[in-house]
Amino acid sequence: xxxxxxxxxxxxxxxxxxxxxxxxxxxxxxNIYEMIDILGSIGCLxxxxxxxxxxxxxxxxxxxxxxxxxxxxxxxxxxxxxxILLDSNPYLLNLGEKEIEKIKKQKEKEGLSEEAIKxxxxxxxxxxx
Numbered sequence: 001x002x003x004x005x006x007x008x009x010x011x012x013x014x015x016x017x018x019x020x021x022x023x024x025x026x027x028x029x030x031n032i033y034e035m036i037d038i039l040g041s042i043g044c045l046x047x048x049x050x051x052x053x054x055x056x057x058x059x060x061x062x063x064x065x066x067x068x069x070x071x072x073x074x075x076x077x078x079x080x081x082x083x084i085l086l087d088s089n090p091y092l093l094n095l096g097e098k099e100i101e102k103i104k105k106q107k108e109k110e111g112l113s114e115e116a117i118k119x120x121x122x123x124x125x126x127x128x129x
Contacts, residue, residue: 001014001024001025001027001029002029003029003032003033003036004017004024004032004053007032007036007046007049007050008046008050009050009053009054013054016054017053017054017057017060018057020057020058021057021058021060021061023060023061024057024060024061027060027061031060031063031064032060034064035059035060035062035064035067036049038064038067038068038071039052039083039086042071042075042082042083042086043081043082043083044082044083044086044087045083048083048084048086048087051087051090052086052087052090052093053090055090056090056091056093056094058094059090059093059094062093062094066096067093069096069097070092070093070095070096070097070100071093072097073097073100073101074092074100074121077100077104077117077118077121078114078118079118079121079122085121085122092121104117107120
């Protein structure tokens with residue numbers, strides 16, 4: 001949890017995050033650093049990462065390897081500007097790679113083109129939750 005303070009979160013912000021996700025206090029700093037590195041590797045700036053963690057504190061409880069697989073699956077779909085997508089809908093990080101693939105296949109069955117599926121993730125992914 002110390003890493004959140006060093007990253008610039010206020011005690012009030014951390015308290016709010018912990019009210020939603022009690023597991024935060026037991027997450028090793030190493031995991032949070034790894035998540036920050038993963039998000040940074042796709043172009044997320046500090047403000048994106050703070051927004052993602054604050055808006056979706058549950059993503060902090062994920063295994064960093066699972067978060068990376070989720071992001072890799074989104075990248076496979078040739079989604080660009082993932083930093084903006086995840087900033088606007090951080091709950092996508094709660095999905096597993098299989099769930100993302102299932103959504104993609106469902107949209108294909110519905111007859112959506114590759115571009116329309118990308119648009120779905122950008123503009124309608126809130127429907128997933």
